[in-house]
Amino acid sequence: MIKIKYGISIMLMxxxxxxxxxxxxxxxxxxxxxxxxxxPGFSLPKPQDGVVIIEIFSMYCPYCQKEAPNVxxxxxxxxxxxxxxxxxxxVGIGVGNSAYEVDVFRKKYSINFPLYSxxxxxxxxxxxxxxTPYFIGVKINSDGSHRIFxxxxxxxxxxxxxxxxxxxxxxxx
Amino acid sequence: MKIKxxxxxxxxxxxxxxxxxxxxxxxxxALSDAYKENIYNPGVLKPIDSKLKVKVGQKAPDFxxxxxxxxxxxxxxxxxxKNVVLSFVPAAWTPVCSDQWPGYNIVRDMFDAHDAILxxxxxxxxxxxxxxTNQMGKLWFPVLxxxxxxxxxxxxxxxxxxxxxxxxxxxxxxxxxxxxxxxVHDINQRPSLEVxxxxxxxxx
Numbered sequence: 001m002i003k004i005k006y007g008i009s010i011m012l013m014x015x016x017x018x019x020x021x022x023x024x025x026x027x028x029x030x031x032x033x034x035x036x037x038x039x040p041g042f043s044l045p046k047p048q049d050g051v052v053i054i055e056i057f058s059m060y061c062p063y064c065q066k067e068a069p070n071v072x073x074x075x076x077x078x079x080x081x082x083x084x085x086x087x088x089x090x091v092g093i094g095v096g097n098s099a100y101e102v103d104v105f106r107k108k109y110s111i112n113f114p115l116y117s118x119x120x121x122x123x124x125x126x127x128x129x130x131x132t133p134y135f136i137g138v139k140i141n142s143d144g145s146h147r148i149f150x151x152x153x154x155x156x157x158x159x160x161x162x163x164x165x166x167x168x169x170x171x172x173x
Numbered sequence: 174m175k176i177k178x179x180x181x182x183x184x185x186x187x188x189x190x191x192x193x194x195x196x197x198x199x200x201x202x203a204l205s206d207a208y209k210e211n212i213y214n215p216g217v218l219k220p221i222d223s224k225l226k227v228k229v230g231q232k233a234p235d236f237x238x239x240x241x242x243x244x245x246x247x248x249x250x251x252x253x254x255k256n257v258v259l260s261f262v263p264a265a266w267t268p269v270c271s272d273q274w275p276g277y278n279i280v281r282d283m284f285d286a287h288d289a290i291l292x293x294x295x296x297x298x299x300x301x302x303x304x305x306t307n308q309m310g311k312l313w314f315p316v317l318x319x320x321x322x323x324x325x326x327x328x329x330x331x332x333x334x335x336x337x338x339x340x341x342x343x344x345x346x347x348x349x350x351x352x353x354x355x356x357v358h359d360i361n362q363r364p365s366l367e368v369x370x371x372x373x374x375x376x377x
Contacts, residue, residue, distance in 0.1 A: 060276035060363070061205035062310045095203040100367040101276070108279050124203055131206045154206050 028128035029136050029151045036126045042093055042116045046140050050087040051170045053150075056127065056134040059097050059105035064133045067155045068109035071133075074159050075113045084163075087172050091116065095124035095132065139170040202268045202363075205275070207308045213266055220359040223340055226331030229355055233257075233346040236326040238294065238317035241302045246292065246315050248346070256289040256376055257346040258369070261327060263338040263360055265297045265305035273341075273363050274316075275309045280366070284314075287373035288348075292317055296324045296339050332357055345372055 029035060035044060045052050055071060057064040071090070078088045092115040094102040099117040106115050118124055127136075130153060137150030149169045156162040204212055227234065237247040251257050262273055274293050277284075284291055291314035295302065298320040306316050319326045319339070327333040332340040343364055345354035354372040358364045 056203075058203045058205065058272060058276075059279065060272040061203070062207040062275045062278075062308065063205050065275065065279055065310065096272075096363070098365060098367060100365075104280060104366065121203065129203070131204045133206065 026126055026128045028130055029148050031148055031151050033148050034146055035136070035138060035148065038123050038126055041118050041123050042091075044138065044140075044146065045089045045091065046144060046146075047087060047089055048140065049142050049172065050089065050140050051166060051172055052089045052091065052138045052140065052146075053166060054136040054138065055090070055092040056095055056124070056130055056132055056136070057092050057105070058095055058132050059101045059108075061132040063155060064105075065109075067133050068105075068111065070155065070159060072109065072111060074156075074163060075111075077159060077163055084167070088166065089113075093118050093123055096121050137166055137170060139172070203272065204268055205272055207275075208266075208271055211266060212268055212271055214268055218360050220361065221340060221357055222334040222336070222360075223332050223357075225355070225357060226329065227344075227352055227355070229352050231352055232350050233344065233352045234326075234329045235350075236329065238319055238326060239299060241299055241306060241316040241318065246317055248292075249350070251290060251348070252350050253348055256287060256348055256373070257344075258284070258289055258291045258373070259294060259342075259344040259346065260291060261294050261330075261332060261339040261342045261344075263295070263334070263341055265295060265301050269341065269361065269363050271305070271308075274306070274312065274314075276363075276366060277314065278309060278312050280370075281313045283370055284373070287370075287376060289345075289373055289376075290314065294319050294326065294339070296320055296327060296333075296337065334360075343369060345369075345376070347376055 026036065075090050078084050078090060090113040092113065094105060094115060095118045097117055098119040102115050102117045133155065134153050135150065135156055136148060139147050139149050150166065233248060235247065235249045237245050240246050248257065260274065260277065277291055293314060293316040296319045299318050302316055302318055306312055324333040324337060324339060327339040330344065332342045334340060341358045341360045343356045344352055347353050353376060356364055
């Protein structure tokens with residue numbers, strides 16, 4: 001019995017040692033999978049049979065700054081569509097950004113969709129420490145469960161094409 | 174036998190605790206895709222590795238350094254005209270440094286509101302700084318090279334680390350040339366923008 005305990009302890013130690021020395025990180029959000037629990041910093045909005053698009057950004061990231069007007073255009077297009085307005089929510093999470101820094105970014109680019117602060121990188125770590133900007137598309141099912149249908153690094157390019165892709169991949173009506 | 178097992182478990186717990194502490198000490202930063210795979214991660218470094226030679230209230234040592242945009246810039250040229258924020262960062266192409274100045278680049282209005290200029294300084298040479306800062310977009314503030322004689326200005330201020338890079342440090346110098354604020358920051362972390370702006374507000 002004691003030998004088994006020793007064996008388990010040694011295995012655990014090795015796992016911790018390997019994990020620690022290799023800088024183990026959580027995996028990036030996988031298409032087909034679900035988001036980890038990101039509370040208390042962020043809780044996933046639940047538009048019924050809808051979609052949540054999450055932008056992982058930082059006010060210190062040049063590409064996020066460059067992409068900000070494009071993301072605003074995406075939000076405006078969603079808001080302008082009677083069909084999509086109630087179905088698609090757009091949110092941003094500022095990784096490593098204090099509430100103050102997120103607010104600076106919001107004001108600088110006149111952002112009208114909700115932005116969350118992840119000042120201590122807790123959400124960033126749970127999401128596998130993606131580079132920024134990083135976009136995640138999540139389909140909310142009618143029973144409240146969800147599924148990731150898009151998970152990609154970098155700017156999304158053409159707004160209309162990206163929005164059409166979100167609708168197609170999520171299967172929202 | 175029971176005593177032996179408990180002793181072993183205690184050792185395991187202690188050893189495990191140390192390993193978990195190492196695990197938790199992994200560096201945390203978010204990196205912009207602007208730099209692709211070109212950022213070198215030095216891991217967690219000793220937070221501060223130098224001895225400050227200046228203090229708040231004293232006159233800031235003057236210096237003249239070459240700028241990436243060409244020409245030379247002297248601290249004294251701002252005397253009587255602008256408050257000056259010196260932002261020393263350790264090295265080009267490293268994680269936290271790469272995501273510090275781009276943030277300052279979108280808040281020029283905050284510096285202007287406090288009649289302040291920002292001078293970014295590293296001990297890298299001009300070609301390296303040129304390539305690196307090009308990834309940040311067009312910067313509104315001068316970037317200066319303290320490369321040769323190596324780290325002379327960092328040495329003057331007492332922020333040259335034993336491995337030859339500068340600390341991650343901020344100095345606020347008022348229009349009279351007096352040092353009003355010093356933050357020799359943990360090299361592994363980015364200083365808070367809010368604190369910097371609050372300190373600029375105190376200059377009024």
